[in-house]
Every structure is written in C-alpha cells, then in structure tokens.
Amino acid sequence: MTSSTHSVANQVPPLVGHDVFGADAALREAVARYSTDAARARSTAAELGELGRTAGSARAQEWGRLANENPPVLHTHDRYGERVDEVEFHPAWHQLLEKGVAAGLTAAWPRPDGHLRRTAAFVVWSQVEAGHGCPLSMTHAAVPALRAEPELAAVWEPLLTSTVYEPGLRPAAGKAGVLAGMGMTEKQGGSDVRANTTEAVPLAEAGAYALRGHKWFCSAPMSDVFLVLARAPGGLTCFLLPRVLPDGSRNTFLIQRLKDKLGNRSNASAEVEFDGSTLAWRIGEEGRGVATIIEMVAATRLDCVAGSAAIMRQAVTQAVHHARYRSAFGGPLIDKPLMRNVLADLALESEAATALAMRLAAAQDRAAAGSAGERHLLRLAVPAAKYWVTKRCTPLTAEALECLGGNGYVEESGMPRLLRESPLNSIWEGAGNVQALDVLRALQREPQALNAFLNEVGQSSGADHRLDAAIKEVLTELSDLDGIEARARRLVERLALVLQGSLLVRHAPAEVADAFCASRLGGERGLAFGTLPNGLDLEAVVERALPG
Numbered sequence: 001m002t003s004s005t006h007s008v009a010n011q012v013p014p015l016v017g018h019d020v021f022g023a024d025a026a027l028r029e030a031v032a033r034y035s036t037d038a039a040r041a042r043s044t045a046a047e048l049g050e051l052g053r054t055a056g057s058a059r060a061q062e063w064g065r066l067a068n069e070n071p072p073v074l075h076t077h078d079r080y081g082e083r084v085d086e087v088e089f090h091p092a093w094h095q096l097l098e099k100g101v102a103a104g105l106t107a108a109w110p111r112p113d114g115h116l117r118r119t120a121a122f123v124v125w126s127q128v129e130a131g132h133g134c135p136l137s138m139t140h141a142a143v144p145a146l147r148a149e150p151e152l153a154a155v156w157e158p159l160l161t162s163t164v165y166e167p168g169l170r171p172a173a174g175k176a177g178v179l180a181g182m183g184m185t186e187k188q189g190g191s192d193v194r195a196n197t198t199e200a201v202p203l204a205e206a207g208a209y210a211l212r213g214h215k216w217f218c219s220a221p222m223s224d225v226f227l228v229l230a231r232a233p234g235g236l237t238c239f240l241l242p243r244v245l246p247d248g249s250r251n252t253f254l255i256q257r258l259k260d261k262l263g264n265r266s267n268a269s270a271e272v273e274f275d276g277s278t279l280a281w282r283i284g285e286e287g288r289g290v291a292t293i294i295e296m297v298a299a300t301r302l303d304c305v306a307g308s309a310a311i312m313r314q315a316v317t318q319a320v321h322h323a324r325y326r327s328a329f330g331g332p333l334i335d336k337p338l339m340r341n342v343l344a345d346l347a348l349e350s351e352a353a354t355a356l357a358m359r360l361a362a363a364q365d366r367a368a369a370g371s372a373g374e375r376h377l378l379r380l381a382v383p384a385a386k387y388w389v390t391k392r393c394t395p396l397t398a399e400a401l402e403c404l405g406g407n408g409y410v411e412e413s414g415m416p417r418l419l420r421e422s423p424l425n426s427i428w429e430g431a432g433n434v435q436a437l438d439v440l441r442a443l444q445r446e447p448q449a450l451n452a453f454l455n456e457v458g459q460s461s462g463a464d465h466r467l468d469a470a471i472k473e474v475l476t477e478l479s480d481l482d483g484i485e486a487r488a489r490r491l492v493e494r495l496a497l498v499l500q501g502s503l504l505v506r507h508a509p510a511e512v513a514d515a516f517c518a519s520r521l522g523g524e525r526g527l528a529f530g531t532l533p534n535g536l537d538l539e540a541v542v543e544r545a546l547p548g
C-alpha cells in the first residue's frame with residue numbers, strides 16, 4: 001500500500017483464517033493417540049477441526065477483542081435503590097460463552113473419552129479468549145464435587161453438562177443449561193482455607209443452611225450456582241449456593257465490588273457477602289468441606305495446565321508467523337540462526353506443555369473408567385504440572401512478544417493481552433508454592449502416587465540417556481528427605497520435566513525429543529530462551545510449530 005509519505009511494506013499479515021486445531025500437530029497427535037476408539041477419534045478430530053476453524057476466524061477473534069476492551073460492569077442497585085447485584089457483559093462475552101458451551105466445554109463427564117475431547121477443545125477455544133474459560137472451567141469442574149450429594153447432583157448435573165448456554169438469573173428448573181462458580185478464598189486466607197470464617201447455620205429443612213460471611217474472590221458472579229466453603233457446626237463444609245431460589249426469588253448474594261485486575265479483563269471477579277439470610281445446601285458431610293471441594297479444585301487445576309498450554313501455543317504461533325513474514329537484514333527472520341534458536345526453544349516448551357496436558361486428560365478418562373493407577377498418577381502429576389507448566393507460561397509469552405519487536409508491545413498485536421493473562425493460571429487454584437507442597441503431601445501420604453509416576457516415566461526407559469539420568473537424579477533427591485520443604489520447587493520442577501521428557505521421547509518426532517532432552521534434562525542450555533546448544537535440528541522443530 002502507498003500513503004502520501006511512504007509505502008507500507010514488510011508488515012506481517014494478520015494470523016487469521018487458519019484451523020487452530022488442525023495446525024497444532026502436538027494436539028492433533030495427542031487426540032489420536034489417546035482416543036480409545038478409531039471411529040470416535042475421527043469424529044472428535046472433525047469436531048475439533050470445526051471448532052479450530054471458528055477459533056481462527058476473524059469473527060471469533062473480534063469477540064475476544066471486544067470482550068476484553070469492554071469489561072463487565074457491576075450494578076449493585078436498581079434505579080429505586082433496591083439491590084440487584086448484577087454484572088452486565090458485552091454481547092461478545094455471551095457469544096464466546098455460547099460457542100464454548102455448545103462445543104461441549106462443560107460436557108466432559110457423561111461421554112467416553114470425554115476429558116480428552118474436552119481438554120483439546122479447551123486448548124483450542126481458549127486461544128480465542130482466555131477470560132471466559134473461567135466459568136467454563138468451573139462449571140465443568142463442579143460436577144465431581146457435586147456427586148458427593150446424589151440428590152443435588154440429579155437436579156444440577158444435567159444442567160451443568162448441557163450444551164446450551166442460557167444466561168440470566170432465573171430458577172434452574174426453567175433453564176436448559178447453567179453455569180457454576182466457586183467461593184473459597186476469604187480476606188484472611190486463600191491457600192489456607194482452614195482460616196475461613198463464613199458461618200453456616202443449619203435450618204429446619206434437611207440439608208439447608210443460612211450463610212453469613214464473605215468471599216474475597218468470587219469469579220463469574222453471574223453464574224447460576226456456586227460451590228462455597230463455610231463453617232458448619234461439624235466444621236468446614238461444602239455448600240451449593242444458587243443465585244435464584246427454587247421459588248423464583250433471589251438468594252442474598254451481595255456483590256460489593258469487582259476486582260480491577262492485571263488481565264483476565266473480560267471476566268468479572270467479585271467480592272461477595274452473605275448476610276445470614278443467604279440460603280445454601282450441604283454437599284457431603286459436615287466437616288468434609290475440603291475433601292469434597294478438592295474434587296472441583298483438581299479439575300480446575302488441570303484446566304490451568306491446559307489453559308497455559310493454550311496461551312503458550314497461541315504465543316508461539318504468533319511468533320513463528322511473524323518471523324516467517326517479517327524480513328530484516330536481508331531475509332526473513334525465521335531463517336536467522338539466532339531467531340530460529342529462540343523460536344525452536346519456545347516451540348519445545350509449548351509442545352511439552354500440550355503433551356503433558358493431554359496425557360493428564362487421558363488419565364482423567366482412564367481414572368473415571370476405574371483405573372487406580374491413573375488415579376494415583378493424577379494425584380502427583382496434576383499439582384506438578386500445575387506448578388511447572390503455568391510457571392513457564394509468563395516467560396514464554398514475554399519472549400514470544402519480543403519476537404514481534406515493537407509491534408508485539410502494542411495492544412493491536414494481541415500480545416499484551418496474552419502477557420497480562422499469563423501469570424493467572426499460576427496463581428489461582430493454588431499458587432506455585434502451594435502446588436509444590438501438595439506434591440510433597442502426595443509423596444509422603446500416597447506411595448502409590450510415586451509408583452504410578454515411576455511406572456509412567458519408566459515406559460521410556462533406555463530411549464534417551466539424558467532422560468534416564470534425570471530420572472535417577474530425581475530418585476536420589478527423593479531418597480534424602482532432609483529439608484525437603486525448602487527444596488520442593490526444585491524437586492517438582494524435575495518431576496515435571498522428566499514426565500514431559502518421557503512423553504516427548506515416546507511420542508514426539510525425534511528432533512523435538514532430542515532438543516528437549518538436550519536442553520531441559522541434559523543441562524546444555526542457558527537461562528534465557530534461545531540458548532539451545534548446537535547440533536540440534538532446529539529447523540524441523542520450528543517447521544512443526546508453524547500454523548499451517
């Protein structure tokens with residue numbers, strides 16, 4: 001194009017119109033690998049391809065932009081001074097949710113290979129916009145916790161797992177689908193929920209309680225129903241708290257403020273209060289609140305891994321796309337040896353994240369089908385993956401942004417939004433230290449979890465000497481538990497890396513596995529991205545990451 005002062009050249013065309021699923025070799029291969037039935041694998045790939053093409057469309061990308069540039073607005077009162085406690089969202093937020101729910105992002109539980117399919121869809125659809133993944137994730141995750149109370153589950157599970165998005169505060173009985181949120185964190189304690197002070201007083205109706213207290217973070221406050229922790233006479237207990245009561249009246253759910261957040265701007269995260277007239281129904285036994293809600297937390301933690309894998313994939317895709325079309329010093333950036341090193345290093349991190357997320361999704365399906373070994377693997381691998389994959393997301397996104405140069409620092413590129421979103425998965429559902437300590441708890445209390453882990457990584461035994469040596473090092477580290485708490489991050493990092501290495505050695509192309517083991521397990525790498533050693537096939541690694 002020519003303007004009156006200069007012609008515009010060497011600007012990169014927007015990355016649009018591609019198939020986000022079809023172009024992601026690591027994701028595609030994982031779906032094929034873990035599907036338990038060939039015909040189902042084909043239909044799942046076809047569905048994911050359709051979702052992937054929608055995710056890559058200009059229309060869906062515009063929904064993501066609009067939902068973030070027009071953040072939610074809280075209305076505490078109506079014009080007459082009555083409390084309404086409603087949050088108003090831009091129509092693009094509803095379009096994103098409608099598509100996400102229709103794509104089955106809350107419908108994993110009733111289906112065979114349901115977690116595999118859903119996690120892949122989550123990785124695809126989160127690349128359009130990350131904020132609305134929060135209610136999708138919580139709605140999906142509420143199901144296993146709710147099953148502790150079969151009568152409540154019979155009413156709510158079909159609505160939570162519906163593929164119909166029906167916004168608006170109305171009685172659940174008249175709705176075709178509902179969304180769920182979670183209320184654990186209070187002002188005085190988030191990680192340490194034992195510090196919760198919200199009180200639950202039993203009422204005459206069996207299972208019903210009145211709640212008084214607050215929640216300091218309560219995201220997606222326009223959800224139909226919340227799983228909350230409160231202190232009943234028998235101790236910390238899990239409750240189901242609907243926003244609209246069965247008789248159609250509003251439950252008391254006082255939204256005091258919305259948080260002004262670093263990122264995640266499309267999503268509303270509220271401070272809420274319960275005034276003693278707030279009604280809730282017990283899920284599970286009194287005093288078993290943490291044990292009950294942990295089922296929900298385990299599923300949302302896995303979504304943090306998948307969500308971070310999605311951000312990383314999106315960031316890498318933008319970086320390689322830019323480097324392919326942008327020239328400097330006589331040729332495309334992608335052909336410059338140093339840029340290729342950076343891109344390959346980013347691509348390795350992204351592929352390892354995807355491989356791990358998808359292995360855990362397959363484990364969820366296998367555990368749901370009765371495999372104790374897979375259940376034990378999840379116990380250790382979910383917090384380890386939550387720790388490591390979410391922690392790698394921010395430095396990766398920052399480096400990918402830099403690949404776009406100055407354009408990457410400008411909002412129009414979409415990279416600043418990705419970077420702002422990046423740290424969140426590492427914080428919510430338990431920050432890094434909490435995950436590392438949870439891995440220690442699993443190691444100390446559930447020996448089968450370590451056995452399942454060793455069994456998994458042992459499947460690649462003998463395939464790569466660096467991986468074998470790294471597994472031995474982990475075992476040495478575990479044999480001396482003196483001062484283990486202070487060393488927990490180091491240990492968990494190694495556990496996650498050997499698991500990723502083992503998956504790549506078994507399933508990824510040789511050049512990817514080789515580069516990963518050389519740089520992440522063999523120690524031949526600097527601290528920054530782009531410091532891979534010589535002698536690796538970096539061109540092939542970058543080629544594999546290209547978005548079509």
Ligand SMILES: Cc1cc2nc3c(=O)[nH]c(=O)nc-3n(C[C@H](O)[C@H](O)[C@H](O)COP(=O)(O)OP(=O)(O)OC[C@H]3O[C@@H](n4cnc5c(N)ncnc54)[C@H](O)[C@@H]3O)c2cc1C
Pocket residue numbers: 181182183184185189190191192217218219220261264269424427428429430431432433434437
């Ligand atoms: C955008 C957003 C949305 C959220 N939405 C929700 C929601 O919908 N529902 C909900 O219930 N919560 C929600 N949260 C809260 C979130 O889950 C908590 O912030 C998180 O679990 C950490 O708890 P905290 O903020 O109380 O930090 P703290 O518990 O005070 O932790 C602070 C730091 O100390 C570390 N730490 C804690 N214990 C130890 C220890 N024993 N040893 C070493 N280090 C330790 C942690 O790793 C962390 O780095 C949301 C948070 C954010 C940012």
